[in-house]
Amino acid sequence: DDATNTAIANAITNKKKEVKSLIDQTHLGIFENKTGRFISEYGMQALPNWSTIKNFTYSSDRYIRSTVLETHQKATDGFKKINHYLIRYFIDSVKLNTLNLEDYVYLSQCMQYYILKNSIAVQRSKAPTNMGTLLWQLNDCWPVTSWSSIDYFNNWKAAHYMVKRSYGETIISFNKTDSMPLSFFPPNLLTRIRNFFLLGIKMVAFFRSG
Numbered sequence: 001d002d003a004t005n006t007a008i009a010n011a012i013t014n015k016k017k018e019v020k021s022l023i024d025q026t027h028l029g030i031f032e033n034k035t036g037r038f039i040s041e042y043g044m045q046a047l048p049n050w051s052t053i054k055n056f057t058y059s060s061d062r063y064i065r066s067t068v069l070e071t072h073q074k075a076t077d078g079f080k081k082i083n084h085y086l087i088r089y090f091i092d093s094v095k096l097n098t099l100n101l102e103d104y105v106y107l108s109q110c111m112q113y114y115i116l117k118n119s120i121a122v123q124r125s126k127a128p129t130n131m132g133t134l135l136w137q138l139n140d141c142w143p144v145t146s147w148s149s150i151d152y153f154n155n156w157k158a159a160h161y162m163v164k165r166s167y168g169e170t171i172i173s174f175n176k177t178d179s180m181p182l183s184f185f186p187p188n189l190l191t192r193i194r195n196f197f198l199l200g201i202k203m204v205a206f207f208r209s210g
Contacts, residue, residue, distance in 0.1 A: 039134065041134065049155040073145040082108055089111060108145075
């Protein structure tokens with residue numbers, strides 16, 4: 001009847017509102033508070049592998065924000081956003097400004113790895129509210145700084161190794177809550193493994209001088 005059809009239409013509309021696109025808004029707090037039924041698009045930029053950069057640059061071009069690198073970065077404020085998250089999660093602004101390009105490439109890929117790893121873990125921990133995620137993006141159509149996890153020459157960035165593991169059948173992730181510091185996927189994983197082994201966790205802090 002008309003009432004049923006209206007109710008169905010409203011339900012579909014409400015669910016569509018829960019399909020979220022979060023490209024260029026990625027930091028870990030967003031997924032804690034904005035996890036819809038399906039995350040349709042999210043990602044973090046990183047530079048391509050060093051061998052790829054050497055393929056489209058001369059040695060004189062290999063410095064941060066060179067004209068050639070800027071040309072191979074089409075995102076609005078792309079490097080500004082990369083630097084924002086590097087400072088947020090990895091390195092202070094003074095040290096960031098002293099990096100050579102090769103170290104900058106490496107650190108950008110570490111950041112992409114870190115952001116995607118934790119984003120996927122948070123999203124999967126929200127099951128059954130969230131039952132699907134689709135990250136942006138897999139690969140590139142030209143050698144460029146982008147959201148891809150595989151660069152133009154089919155070189156895997158660091159994040160691609162992590163993505164392969166993070167979408168595995170089972171995952172265990174940390175939460176920032178006192179009541180339940182670990183999340184399990186699938187949700188009944190803890191019940192399934194409790195009778196088979198004791199899960200031990202050792203926290204180790206690493207410090208680098210200089």
